[in-house]
Amino acid sequence: MTDVNTKGLEPPDEPEAPTNRPPSMERIRTWLSRPYARGIVILSLIIGVLLLPMAWIVLIPMNVTGAPASEIMVNIEQTVFVFTLVSVPIVSFVYAVLVYSLIKWRGHKGDSIPEDKSPAIRTNTIGVVLWTAVSAGLAFFLVVWGLIELAQITSNSYGTVTADQQPGGEQSIIVNVTGQQWVWTFEYPQHDGVTTDVLYLPKDRAVYFNVTSKDVIHNFWLVELGVKIDANPGAITQTGVTPTKVGSFNLRCAELCGMHHAYMETEVEVMEIESFTSLMREMGGGKTA
Amino acid sequence: MSAMSTGAPVFGTDVPQPVQYGPPGGMMRRLNLVTAVVLGVGCAAIAGFVIDAVVPSTASTATFAPVAPDLIYLGMLAGWVIGFMAGIGAFVGPIRWFMGRDLTHLDAEYMAGKDLGWRRYFKFTTDHKVVGLQYLVVTMFLLGLGGLLAMLIRTELGVTWAEVFSPSFYNSMIGTHGIAMILAMILAVMGPIANFIMPMMIGARDMAFPRLNALSLWLVVVAAVCLVSTLFTGGIQDGWSVYQPLASQGPPAMLGYQMTIIVFAISTGVASINLIVTAVTMRAKGMTWTRTPILVYGVIAAALMGLYAFPFFQYAQIMALTDRIWDTSFFNPLQGGSVWLYENLFWLLGHPEVYVILIPGTAVLFEIMPVFLRKPLFSFNFAVAGIIGVVALSGLVWAHHMYMTGWAPSTNYPFMLSTELISIPVGFLVLVVIGTMWRGLVWTRLPVLAVYAVIFNKMIGGVTGIYLSDVPADQYFHGSVFVVAHFHYMLMGAALFAAMAGLAFYFPKMTGRVLDERTASIGFWTAFVGFQVTFMAMFVAGLQGMPRRVLQFDSLFNAPNQIATVGAYIIGIGMLIFAGAVVYSWSSGDRAPANPFGSKSLEWQTPTPVPLENFAVLPVISERPYTYGVPDPYENVSLNSERKPDAQRVGGSP
Amino acid sequence: MNDDSAQVLAPTTGEPISTIQRRAKAGLWGLVVMDAAGTLAVVVAYAYLWSLNVNGGWAPPGASIKPSETDELLPSSPPKASFAAEWPFWMILLLVCLSTLAMWFGYKELKRGNNAGMIVGTTSASIITVIALIAQWLQISTFPFAASDGSYASAVLLLCAGNLFNLLILIFLQLGMLTRTRKGLVTRAVWYQPQILSYWMVWLCIAFFLGALCTTFMVESPNVEPAIFGTFQQDSA
Structure with a gap:
């Protein structure tokens, strides 16, 4: 078994006194006490804030020739706006992991095969459940929003009338x-x-x-x-x-x-x-x- | 019993052999690429002359189009296909089967290219490694053709003050570029990597049906030539989707497109069957489904989708062909045909096809990451679930390409639902990548650094795909270059870059040489930067309202197009550098060691160059894949409670 | 040769016959999926065009002329196009089913060790297939319409062309099986090729059945008021 590189990976010290915080908060605090967790969360927030204006920016080229000129176009622009907003969290998180990995998790360089030093995480139930719930929730929201908008646009465009x-x-x-x-x-x-x-x-x-x-x-x-x-x-x-x-x-x-x-x-x-x-x-x- | 001779030793066991008729290989000794081309061109010429003589030159169809050029071209294409396949020896197998002259072991060894040296790459060789490299060459050719056309297209679009090419030539360029790239991307991972690497990865000596493997490759070569021939017969002037009835107005080249697809569909079907049967029935002893590397799952999934979906495309082209030649009315609205029929048949393939392109690329990333991060793939089960989810839903979403056709407006609702749902399993795949990357120390080599580029592009492609999946948003974006930018982000930004990562990864094993990673990286990242410039600018043009497949447009769209063209040239330079690195390293790079990346996967446990039979003794598997990494210091209870000892035992019982 | 199939090794690669058989059977499933998708494409095309009746072009021109109207036509006018008769499709299906049964019989006899029975079965299957082939060719050449007579004609011709193609391949496979049995390459110990051929023929029966269903139950189009091409009016015929 090779030497485990624990630099920056030490578990936190025990709290000095028992607290009244609920267990789930304790777990989140424990998790956030790890430097990489804090780093990625902060990086996600930063990237999220930087990406948020996209929701408004994408509408600019759409309106450059005089749009919106009907309720339908207003609906369409609303849809694009909301969809951009809703996509920002997941995109920010994913990009944050990419960036953090490139900055903080750089390892071996060169041609020789590195030693195994990364933690052998085969799964993480909380992560998987959280991701599934969030992505399913977002997808569900987008579907419902889209269906409502579609119904509105259909009635605005009288499209089902022969x-x-x-x-x-x-x-x-x-x-x-x-x-x-x-x-x-x-x-x-x-x-x-x-x-x-x-x-x-x-x-x-x-x-x-x-x-x-x-x-x-x-x-x-x-x-x-x-x-x-x-x-x-x-x-x-x-x-x-x-x-x-x-x-x-x-x-x-x-x-x-x-x-x-x-x-x-x-x-x-x-x-x-x-x-x-x-x-x-x-x-x-x-x-x- | 009369057809059997006395036993010959085959892997140490006496097996009654069929009679050896003549030297090993029989007829196949005399057949190679040269005979194939000669016979193909010869049959094409004969067909052309005969039809030219038989069909009166004044004959015309009901719509006053001349009949002779179409029939001559079609005859020549058919002659080329049949002649080439006869000349390469594709019919030898069925004929020998019919006559009861089965292959002996020596015949099979000959056909696998034993002791043939460089010649085996120019014959109907059954060795999956040879076929894999042949696929690589064909793919690179198609990518080069498509890439050249892309440069010309962007030149036209960037020169906003003049028309560089005529409208019909421009239309042929975009059509040919589209289909060449689609074919290339279908093959990009499924061709070289699935064929070369997958059998070794599962501990097999070859694929389930080696002769079908060679058949599928040479059918692609034939189809590629049919595609190139369209450039000389007027060009595919109807986009890569060749919507009817516009296609019936096209020049004879449309027949070339139809023949390309009909032949390519046979190749894909045969290859899919081969890959699925190999993966399902030929895994090494002990390799249960939980011990099978994820690339195998990806390959099976893509093969399955190709298997059920390609016949729709093939039949659509057969119908288009009969519409053109025999005046049938599948798609001719004057006589009962429906344009919506074509669109439905087309997109029944068209959508699963993009997953055929995307899933293997993603699976390659799943193989790369554990090796270069030295940790297991995150949530193998989730990756499998994502792949299965995509396959299951892939056949239920096709009409999202038809939201705006008016064919059945009430179906827009369910298709919107299914399309948005499919983003969930695709999201699983992204989670697996992110999870594998999580806390993994990165060995900064090109294959894994490419993963960052792929995920960056995939997120943008995915989000813009969500816009398009939504009917209201699609009402603005359909038919604009926004769609073009979206699918380039997915098919090029995610899939092509993933294929390039896969090539960089498997290069030492496939070619026996070390890839010049410095030069290849320069090419890769140059192309990446150019890619962002080009397609971000294209998104802007799409948002402004620029339609697709146009060569002239409002001055409003000048700026984004000029920027996109500059980006395209940067892509071109980058790709040329990458291709140059590949070619140079292949021909004169350093010899590669057997396992330069310290991978624990079976295919890397073979020597380089890989011997004909892959493994001297077939391995027995006793471990899950991706046994990298050390215990997580944050966990008191090891999450890897099922983790087996480090080394995967290779070798063992006969 | 050893009759215990588990120990029989296939020539060429030396693997057990049961391994080869498993692979071949899996390959057959793949082929069935592929052909099923193709068949589905043809059936979908048929049904979709039937339901749409674009521009009134589904039926062959003249198919809807009532008998009384023909009295007004000149005696020398050419016969009008019409829908195909339905019974030939079922007859050809019957022939394919009979051929399948003959093949199954032969295969079962083979498994019992009765090679002669296998030869009888395969020979009769081949003869029936040839009859079906001739019947299919006759049907195509005597259709009361041409390829350019509308979308019904196109769909039926495509269906029958597919049938013909399948029958041609089938006769090749059956004759090949016959030759190989007589040469001793197909025996009780090496039974897998007749097995997968029999399975394939069952699929063929299903495919022919689907075609017969289409041409029997989807003949007159339900859309009796199609839009007139190029205008904004509907045909009130």
Whole structure:
């Protein structure tokens, strides 16, 4: 048996007097009295604090072109924010172990085989249980949050409504979106079938999209409004949104559709309902539905 | 009885041998890579000429596409595949079986490459060590091809003020890069390391079906050539996933893709069966499942996932082929076909495949860490549980790639659940790494230092994967370069770097030489730094809303792309340095000792270079693996209460 | 040769036959998993396309013409495409099952030491397989549709092509087994190859059965109002 290197690994001295602290606190204190335990905990906290701003930082590039322009996009950004926050603890802990190992647990260097000096820990029940509980708990939280957000977004995007069930009420707009290589066309059935190649949308009105393709799979992505659905040939997919911001936004194709996939972009013009209605009328369509 | 001759000694026992027809090896003596290439090219040429003569050049399909180039190319591919496999001797086995001319011991020794010297690397050699090194060469070739294409892609994306390549060429570059890298990564650990190391690790002399082993390798060689041929027939212009019906618009190269996958799927299936049967039935005496090293578990898991998932991909390509050639309507919506069918079949493979790539890489890390930290693997049972959990869930998550297709919106909920659940077993694997690292004194060599890089990347990849697994977030990120950055973090940052760590670790045993670790480390860490630059910048571009698979984009995305390109060149330089170190050390490095890292695992107890039969006497196992370390000074009761004596006994009964 | 299989050593490597047999059987399981996944892919494709009826293209064109409408057609019009008859699938399945039974019979006889019985079983199995092969080929060549006649036609042709491929491999395996038995390489002591071939044939029966189920119970598509391609309307046919 080789010499055990106990430098820095000595168990702590006995406390001088019995205390009233509960046993579990005692165990935590004992564990924390080990220098590496303290080191890793502190390092986790430091890394955690450094990583925490990521939750806000990731939203900056997302909003650089005017997002969020709808409730859906707000939901999406909330999700990204919360997920980043929730990931920070585990990532910080793992990175803390990596860093601490590289700094404090450096051992042998060179070509010769080192002697066995590390403690032969085959398992640690507390560690395993804690990790499982925390990761399962976090995963569960993410699932529940995600499901709630998904339900919210689904209702915000009216995505489960089929083409013939869409309300043609006074307040809502229906747009038939056709993707084809390599251009988007929009038809407004409620306005005498006016066809445009720029997507005009009214603010604060529910908009339903029926999406299809004339050739290959495209993807209808209203970037700042957080709308995305494939345009499939031979099928009609539905989604919807209520734009909440006036402005000029981007529609990009997000599924490779051939040579000029990169150019399959167009503008999304969100305007007040009065401007929208007069624009439709100008283009030849009174409201017929 | 008529087919048997009098007994010949085989490992000291008289065994009735089949009749020896001619010199040992028979037909195999005359077949090698040269005959294979000649026969392959010859059959391809004949097929091409015949079809060219038979099919009128004015023939066209219902959609007015010319039929002749497709048929000629397909015929040539089929001719290449069949001719090459005939020329390398793949059919000799079945024909001999049919005729009742079984292999004698001398035949088997010949086919294992006994006394053939360097020639055995260019023949249908059954020795798993030869096959492992052949896989290594093929993998490095595919990585080189993919890497070159990656440099070209990033050049196009970095030159934001001009179009360097035409759109169709750019599309072929990204498609070919994708599939070449995917194939390379599937093989990266399962090829060289599983084949070379695993049989020795379990104390076997070879794999369960040695001839199938050689078959699986040469099928990959054939498939790789089919893949390269696509570069000359128009390029794979539809991404690596080759969604229909866009693929039907593609040039004849799409047939090359289909043939590549059909052949590769056969290779994978055969190799998976081989690996699983070897691991399950050929472990040494005394090696119960609790005494089996974790790499074996990882290999079995990956092989199992490949086995059940690859046929979906293969059939999807067969259907795509019939759609193109015979005008069937699997994916043609005008006549009843469904694009969603293709997507489902594709992703039924596509998702398990990433675990096929990830699990063996992680298992290699599990083998590296005990050796260089001189302590046992933390919670072996947890590692096994994590691997089993991943395998169990891997088949239930595929439609998270299809959240945005609209195929069945109500399925988004259950798939989101299963996808988020799979993060738990993957988390177990990270815990095992962290737990092994815990309080372990690090022997600062490249294989274990690479583990830090892998875990760093894996956490980033994992967290961004959680974003994508969530439908609301995916509604923004799907189809953007955020996804591209995520999977590069996993498949390259975690899996490729892990494979490189594995290569650095097993290099002395596999090649018999010492790896120049200084140069290899410089290459590795250069690539690591470049990797962070490239893909962090790509995350930013994705967050800003840049779609994927585009060569021109909004000026908004210029800065991240230019930065990413600079990073990519740094990766390229780093990888070249690493590859250079590998090649140089392989050809002229110092001779390696048998066990330079003091590993207690069975494969390191063999001499270097490893003799043909691996072990003179098959070992008997009596201990758990990873018997490193000293008792924990903090524990009054030793946590290692089941720990057996230090040395693992090797050698023993016949 | 010693009849006690535990002591019989396989030629080539000198390992006990029981070891080789265990490995081969494990390998067979792998093959079954692989083929099952492939079969599942075909069945999934069939069922999914049946359920979707994209653009009304599932049925072969003309398959839904009622008899009364044909009276209005010109007598010289070509015969319309239609769904395949169902009984050939079951007949071929029956033949495969019979071949399997013959093979099992042969294998059981072999284990009892009756080599002649093995030869009888394998020969009859081979003959039945050849009949099944011919029947399958005839079925494919007399289908009332072509490959380009919609997704039903495509799915059925793929199914039958898979069947044909399996039958071709099967005849090779059965004839090989016959030759080897006659050469004395397959005996009571070295029984494992007929065993795994018999197991494989049981799987084949299951695969053929799944195909027959599809073509019998999933014929007319349930989606009678598919979307019309390229438009936002639905077919109200």
